[in-house]
Amino acid sequence: MIRIRLLILGALLVFWVAGCSSNKTPIDVKLRIANKELLDGEYEASINNLKEVLQNWDSAEIHHNLGIAHYLNGENGMAVLHLEKSLKLDSTASRAKEALGLIRRKEAITSPEYSLLERLGRSLPEELWLALLLVGFWGFLVFGVYLYLFVQRRSVYRDFAIGSFLVLILATIACFGISEESKRGVLTGDENQLKVIPTPGGEVFMEFAAGEPAKLLKISGDYCFIQTEKSVRGWVLKEQFASIR
Amino acid sequence: MKRFIRRWVFLAFIPVTLIGLNKLEGSERFEVDAMFSSDVATLGRTTKYRISIKKTDPSSSLRLESPSKVEVPQRSSFTIGRFQTSDQYSSSESDQAVGILLEYELVPKVVGRLIVPAFQLDYMGDTLWVPAVAVEVRSPDFDMESEELRWMYIELGLDQKNLRLGERVKTEINLYVFDGLKNVNYTKPQAIGSDFSLDNIVPGPTERWVTEGLFRYRRYSWPLTITPIRKGKISISFKVTVDFRIPNDRLGFIRASRNEGANSALAIERLLEDSSEESLTLFTDNISIEVNPLTDGEQPIDFYNAIGNFKISADLETRRLEVGNPTNLTLTISGAGNHGSYRAPELDFGSRWRVFNPQEEFENKDYLSFLGETVYRYVVIPLSAEIEKFPEISYSYFSLDDDEFIQEVIEPIPLEILGDSITADNDLETEILAPARVVTEETDLKDLLAWTIGAKQRLNAPFFERAWFYLVNVLGLAVFGMLLFFRLRVLRIRKVPELALRLKSKAWLKKYLKLAEKASKTEDSEQFYESVFLAFCSLISNYDSNVEAISVFEVKKRVRVLELNENIKRVISSYLDQYEAHRFSGKRPDDPPLKNEYSRLNSIVRQIEGALRKEAA
Numbered sequence: 022m023i024r025i026r027l028l029i030l031g032a033l034l035v036f037w038v039a040g041c042s043s044n045k046t047p048i049d050v051k052l053r054i055a056n057k058e059l060l061d062g063e064y065e066a067s068i069n070n071l072k073e074v075l076q077n078w079d080s081a082e083i084h085h086n087l088g089i090a091h092y093l094n095g096e097n098g099m100a101v102l103h104l105e106k107s108l109k110l111d112s113t114a115s116r117a118k119e120a121l122g123l124i125r126r127k128e129a130i131t132s133p134e135y136s137l138l139e140r141l142g143r144s145l146p147e148e149l150w151l152a153l154l155l156v157g158f159w160g161f162l163v164f165g166v167y168l169y170l171f172v173q174r175r176s177v178y179r180d181f182a183i184g185s186f187l188v189l190i191l192a193t194i195a196c197f198g199i200s201e202e203s204k205r206g207v208l209t210g211d212e213n214q215l216k217v218i219p220t221p222g223g224e225v226f227m228e229f230a231a232g233e234p235a236k237l238l239k240i241s242g243d244y245c246f247i248q249t250e251k252s253v254r255g256w257v258l259k260e261q262f263a264s265i266r
Numbered sequence: 267m268k269r270f271i272r273r274w275v276f277l278a279f280i281p282v283t284l285i286g287l288n289k290l291e292g293s294e295r296f297e298v299d300a301m302f303s304s305d306v307a308t309l310g311r312t313t314k315y316r317i318s319i320k321k322t323d324p325s326s327s328l329r330l331e332s333p334s335k336v337e338v339p340q341r342s343s344f345t346i347g348r349f350q351t352s353d354q355y356s357s358s359e360s361d362q363a364v365g366i367l368l369e370y371e372l373v374p375k376v377v378g379r380l381i382v383p384a385f386q387l388d389y390m391g392d393t394l395w396v397p398a399v400a401v402e403v404r405s406p407d408f409d410m411e412s413e414e415l416r417w418m419y420i421e422l423g424l425d426q427k428n429l430r431l432g433e434r435v436k437t438e439i440n441l442y443v444f445d446g447l448k449n450v451n452y453t454k455p456q457a458i459g460s461d462f463s464l465d466n467i468v469p470g471p472t473e474r475w476v477t478e479g480l481f482r483y484r485r486y487s488w489p490l491t492i493t494p495i496r497k498g499k500i501s502i503s504f505k506v507t508v509d510f511r512i513p514n515d516r517l518g519f520i521r522a523s524r525n526e527g528a529n530s531a532l533a534i535e536r537l538l539e540d541s542s543e544e545s546l547t548l549f550t551d552n553i554s555i556e557v558n559p560l561t562d563g564e565q566p567i568d569f570y571n572a573i574g575n576f577k578i579s580a581d582l583e584t585r586r587l588e589v590g591n592p593t594n595l596t597l598t599i600s601g602a603g604n605h606g607s608y609r610a611p612e613l614d615f616g617s618r619w620r621v622f623n624p625q626e627e628f629e630n631k632d633y634l635s636f637l638g639e640t641v642y643r644y645v646v647i648p649l650s651a652e653i654e655k656f657p658e659i660s661y662s663y664f665s666l667d668d669d670e671f672i673q674e675v676i677e678p679i680p681l682e683i684l685g686d687s688i689t690a691d692n693d694l695e696t697e698i699l700a701p702a703r704v705v706t707e708e709t710d711l712k713d714l715l716a717w718t719i720g721a722k723q724r725l726n727a728p729f730f731e732r733a734w735f736y737l738v739n740v741l742g743l744a745v746f747g748m749l750l751f752f753r754l755r756v757l758r759i760r761k762v763p764e765l766a767l768r769l770k771s772k773a774w775l776k777k778y779l780k781l782a783e784k785a786s787k788t789e790d791s792e793q794f795y796e797s798v799f800l801a802f803c804s805l806i807s808n809y810d811s812n813v814e815a816i817s818v819f820e821v822k823k824r825v826r827v828l829e830l831n832e833n834i835k836r837v838i839s840s841y842l843d844q845y846e847a848h849r850f851s852g853k854r855p856d857d858p859p860l861k862n863e864y865s866r867l868n869s870i871v872r873q874i875e876g877a878l879r880k881e882a883a
Contacts, residue, residue, distance in 0.1 A: 056715050082720035089711050110723045116714045151729045171753045199728045253460050266725050
């Protein structure tokens with residue numbers, strides 16, 4: 022009986038290990054295949070392969086390659102979107118920056134200009150701001166409220182409480198910046214027509230090229246209300262706008 | 267029959283002939299004319315109806331008389347008011363009047379064409395025929411929309427019909443304000459729409475007087491520059507808001523303004539005494555312009571968005587350099603175009619040079635940033651002793667004159683470099699000749715491909731938009747709240763001794779009730795009644811004394827004064843008696859079904875608690 026159980030367990034372990042290795046290999050291989058296709062000029066096939074990889078493996082590198090593939094396939098909007106995503110996942114990715122710079126320069130696409138708050142939010146990784154926010158909040162409650170007010174009025178508690186409070190304020194401001202930045206997206210349609218009202222017959226008052234940055238303000242039905250870098254506000258079709266997050 | 271017709275025709279001609287002769291006779295001495303002071307009158311406002319009688323021969327010695335009153339035919343469409351006469355002279359030196367002017371104040375009563383009919387006038391023995399005269403009567407509201415006079419308007423002086431995307435255009439907005447309007451205040455012209463950007467505009471307009479048709483205007487001119495920011499068909503228009511003061515008698519004001527001289531100024535001043543403040547927003551006509559991209563093909567790699575007609579020059583601070591020592595490279599872009607909208611060239615001379623981002627200075631030569639000179643100052647450091655020339659610099663701009671990209675090339679500058687290299691001198695020639703390295707081609711993009719899958723990540727909504735963030739913090743807050751609650755309780759107990767005693771007695775009560783319950787289950791009457799007594803002691807001590815120091819007597823005494831049912835008091839007393847009997851006489855207490863007694867005890871305890879609370883309150 023014990024032997025049978027051991028056999029079953031062993032078989033399961035083998036299947037699990039095999040499953041793990043078989044999952045990982047195809048992603049690597051698919052990425053190489055996609056890159057090869059891209060180098061050979063088979064952009065559509067490369068995009069499809071990269072999208073498949075992305076379903077199982079979301080990473081800055083995959084978005085980066087997908088951005089380049091889309092660009093070479095003539096889809097500037099999607100190219101900018103994926104390269105922005107790549108940068109969002111890895112803000113130190115110099116290759117993504119370089120590729121984005123080239124695309125924007127060549128296609129005369131506006132670069133996003135971040136506000137002071139957004140720049141503060143981007144200055145540190147989001148996880149670090151989260152940690153600082155929690156440290157600031159709980160530090161202030163524990164040291165300032167509990168220990169200093171209800172246990173013992175020691176100057177060390179007070180100093181920790183003040184420090185925590187300052188960190189809390191800074192992290193809160195940064196969170197506003199992160200929130201603002203999270204509204205950013207890219208116009209992905211070929212003809213991104215800005216309308217006065219969100220209806221099919223709405224008057225088109227401006228048209229933007231694919232890849233132009235914009236901020237999502239609200240959604241109504243099939244339309245998104247956006248603000249472009251030039252502070253122009255209007256409605257575009259949902260499928261013509263994609264959030265970076 | 268023929269004779270009959272001839273006779274009647276002859277008779278019919280007699281009066282006509284007589285009138286004609288009469289007129290001919292009058293016309294010998296006087297010429298008569300009738301007119302209104304203006305072609306347009308306003309409903310309900312006085313206008314002047316004039317009859318001019320002039321001598322046919324101005325040199326004749328005939329002295330003209332001023333009639334006391336001349337009857338003008340009355341009509342329901344107008345009313346005739348005051349009448350006055352004045353003499354007319356041929357020159358200021360003449361002492362004899364050549365004519366006489368009869369002037370009536372006439373108030374129109376209907377809008378439309380008003381006609382004062384022709385009529386006969388007896389004057390100095392002559393019968394004069396005054397011709398009919400008409401005037402256009404308009405409603406008072408008509409003034410501001412008058413076709414003849416525009417109180418004010420604006421014009422945009424833009425003749426081009428085709429522009430390039432990003433091209434800066436110099437133009438002018440002119441505001442025309444009818445001369446004589448007072449307290450004129452205007453806003454700066456504002457661009458309408460988002461097809462173009464208003465780049466620069468002079469802070470204040472230039473002012474001059476101009477005559478447009480019959481009217482004189484003050485013209486305010488704002489030179490400005492605009493840039494189309496969208497390709498395709500765009501429309502350009504501006505608006506200006508003007509506040510001004512205007513007399514309520516607008517026709518009188520126009521008339522007074524048209525009569526030049528001191529009297530006119532006085533009349534305007536007088537009219538302005540009855541005036542009102544008005545505000546108008548004026549719009550220029552929509553000018554449609556076709557905007558084309560700079561090119562349908564590729565832009566040069568050294569194009570940094572400069573559009574216009576420029577000259578580019580560069581100079582090094584010194585030609586004798588030392589490795590590692592910085593020097594200034596000055597790049598100057600001068601001419602007319604979109605200054606401020608183009609970028610500095612990105613210089614990358616390879617590993618032999620270190621180039622820092624430039625400082626930018628702009629000299630505005632026309633207050634509009636259209637004509638000017640931009641100077642970029644780069645700090646460059648040579649890193650190799652093998653350098654012989656400063657590398658070539660190229661800069662492309664889109665020439666509006668030539669309608670194509672023009673590449674300006676700054677030739678390599680010979681240099682003398684001192685010191686030792688601080689960088690490897692590989693591939694010297696290629697580095698020297700290589701232009702600024704920017705990723706430009708598809709092949710370069712392909713070089714940037716990633717070949718590893720990288721770390722698995724996910725782009726989620728920001729942490730503060732996720733539920734777990736709030737869940738964790740709410741849970742933490744709950745724990746913190748509990749901690750705070752217990753801490754506060756401890757502090758309160760420390761501060762209030764009665765509270766400590768009350769809590770202690772509650773704990774005892776709980777303990778003794780448990781013992782009583784246990785005794786009731788085991789039917790141990792001795793233990794039960796002792797527990798009952800101690801439970802009562804705990805209850806009594808709740809508010810005043812210590813539980814160990816209370817006697818049966820004290821319990822009974824305390825119970826007696828409490829607001830309790832007499833039956834309950836009796837039961838309590840029996841419980842205490844049972845306890846005492848056992849304690850002091852060794853008599854075994856009664857052994858009723860103790861489970862029932864225990865439930866009764868619980869009820870009694872609750873009632874005593876209630877009574878004690880009531881008493882304390």
